Amino acid sequence: MKIQLKTPLTVEDLKDLKAGDDVYITGYIYTARDAAHARLVKLLEEGKELPFDPEGAVIYYVGPAPAKGDRPIGSAGPTTSYRMDSYTPQLLDAGLKGMIGKGKRDQEVVDSIVKNGAVYFGAIGGAAALIAQTVKSSEVIAYEDLGAEAIRKVYVEDFPVTVMNDAKGNDLYKMGRNEYLEWSQK
Amino acid sequence: MREIDTGLITKEVKRLVMEANYFLPEDVLARLKKMREEEDWELASATLDKILVNAEIAKNDQVAMCQDTGMVVVFVEMGQDVHIVNGSLEDAINQGIREGYEEGYLRKSVVKDPLDRVNTKDNTPGVIHYNIVEGDKLSITEAPKGFGSENMSRIKMLKPAEGLQGVKDFILESVVLAGPNPCPPTVVGVGIGGTFEKAAFLAKHSLMRDMDEYSDNPFYEALEKEMLEEINKLGIGPQGYGGKTTAFKVNIESYPTHIAGLPVAVNINCHAARHKQVIL
Numbered sequence: 001m002k003i004q005l006k007t008p009l010t011v012e013d014l015k016d017l018k019a020g021d022d023v024y025i026t027g028y029i030y031t032a033r034d035a036a037h038a039r040l041v042k043l044l045e046e047g048k049e050l051p052f053d054p055e056g057a058v059i060y061y062v063g064p065a066p067a068k069g070d071r072p073i074g075s076a077g078p079t080t081s082y083r084m085d086s087y088t089p090q091l092l093d094a095g096l097k098g099m100i101g102k103g104k105r106d107q108e109v110v111d112s113i114v115k116n117g118a119v120y121f122g123a124i125g126g127a128a129a130l131i132a133q134t135v136k137s138s139e140v141i142a143y144e145d146l147g148a149e150a151i152r153k154v155y156v157e158d159f160p161v162t163v164m165n166d167a168k169g170n171d172l173y174k175m176g177r178n179e180y181l182e183w184s185q186k
Numbered sequence: 187m188r189e190i191d192t193g194l195i196t197k198e199v200k201r202l203v204m205e206a207n208y209f210l211p212e213d214v215l216a217r218l219k220k221m222r223e224e225e226d227w228e229l230a231s232a233t234l235d236k237i238l239v240n241a242e243i244a245k246n247d248q249v250a251m252c253q254d255t256g257m258v259v260v261f262v263e264m265g266q267d268v269h270i271v272n273g274s275l276e277d278a279i280n281q282g283i284r285e286g287y288e289e290g291y292l293r294k295s296v297v298k299d300p301l302d303r304v305n306t307k308d309n310t311p312g313v314i315h316y317n318i319v320e321g322d323k324l325s326i327t328e329a330p331k332g333f334g335s336e337n338m339s340r341i342k343m344l345k346p347a348e349g350l351q352g353v354k355d356f357i358l359e360s361v362v363l364a365g366p367n368p369c370p371p372t373v374v375g376v377g378i379g380g381t382f383e384k385a386a387f388l389a390k391h392s393l394m395r396d397m398d399e400y401s402d403n404p405f406y407e408a409l410e411k412e413m414l415e416e417i418n419k420l421g422i423g424p425q426g427y428g429g430k431t432t433a434f435k436v437n438i439e440s441y442p443t444h445i446a447g448l449p450v451a452v453n454i455n456c457h458a459a460r461h462k463q464v465i466l
């Protein structure tokens with residue numbers, strides 16, 4: 001089943017998604033990695049405004065390669081998400097609804113996803129040239145000094161992702177492996 | 187003495203870093219396709235298909251297959267009858283990295299100090315290993331190493347009493363703990379023996395092998411094949427979404443060690459198993 005979502009996301013958009021669903025995301029999303037997360041969380045702690053509205057926002061964990069020619073972005077696959085775990089619950093509490101990355105999250109993040117009715121999506125690590133083709137525009141909106149790690153506002157069209165952790169607390173990394181093993185041992 | 191000019195070395199390193207990031211080696215592609223055919227779990231085969239399409243796009247457009255274009259690891263084997271002229275070998279290699287990453291639209295991922303963390307903005311320095319060998323040739327093998335997989339590396343000083351079983355358990359445990367993070371399907375590099383740093387070096391060096399190259403020691407060749415079979419029974423699958431295809435290959439290198447020790451190191455490569463060699 002092809003599920004399409006438009007950003008910004010709402011609790012209503014996400015409540016029926018299940019771990020393992022294939023989803024195509026269209027709209028503006030924001031890029032941020034560890035260094036940018038540290039700054040975002042510092043702003044939240046100081047009660048200051050973020051460089052983008054977190055309500056319903058989607059953050060993509062990526063540091064793209066430089067753009068070639070007149071392309072909007074260079075190769076842009078996901079980075080490993082656990083490095084952002086310590087910052088994530090605060091952003092979810094501030095309204096963040098979706099994260100795109102790769103790899104397992106810690107229990108605190110999983111609990112915060114459930115509490116806030118959010119979703120963690122997985123993109124295919126290393127499929128960076130393929131994913132870059134879904135990016136239609138890109139603009140640095142904060143922390144230019146971080147280079148590849150700056151925050152970019154990116155417009156994506158049909159960005160292919162898979163639901164890893166849904167709002168009900170399911171985890172594809174556990175389910176996928178268990179289901180496969182059960183099936184293969186039959 | 188045979189003379190080799192540093193200008194030639196810079197030119198070749200530059201070409202290698204660009205090609206390594208654009209073109210997935212033919213042997214890796216062939217192995218991916220074979221494992222795709224043998225994979226019968228739907229989400230797993232769909233994921234492998236996307237990885238294959240990605241390799242095709244990177245090749246045709248000459249763009250990085252993965253945005254993590256890595257920190258460049260270089261293995262230099264220098265014949266003892268070679269004389270490098272017109273500057274330093276190390277500077278020549280780093281200049282090649284600098285030019286390749288700039289002109290090739292490759293990401294600059296290196297920070298000058300591990301704690302201060304300011305980007306060097308040209309992806310230098312590389313991590314360069316030198317080995318002096320017989321002859322008058324200079325071999326340079328270059329591998330851009332992404333840190334999604336590098337961060338999953340492990341090393342342990344086993345007790346000799348833990349023996350073969352201890353080594354097998356450590357390899358499997360490392361692959362399970364890594365789970366989806368190193369972007370499976372992976373190449374699992376294993377170094378056994380030597381000292382602390384030697385074991386880590388062997389694990390990394392083993393990742394430079396081609397897909398059809400096994401240990402030249404029949405015991406370790408058998409162990410490589412056995413461990414691959416065990417790893418592919420774990421069910422982790424491509425990207426950790428579940429499935430049969432967790433690793434392409436297990437490569438083991440060993441070295442004599444001390445009577446009191448049994449060091450073992452695991453260094454994993456992602457499915458973008460990039461490496462290029464030139465012999466000058």
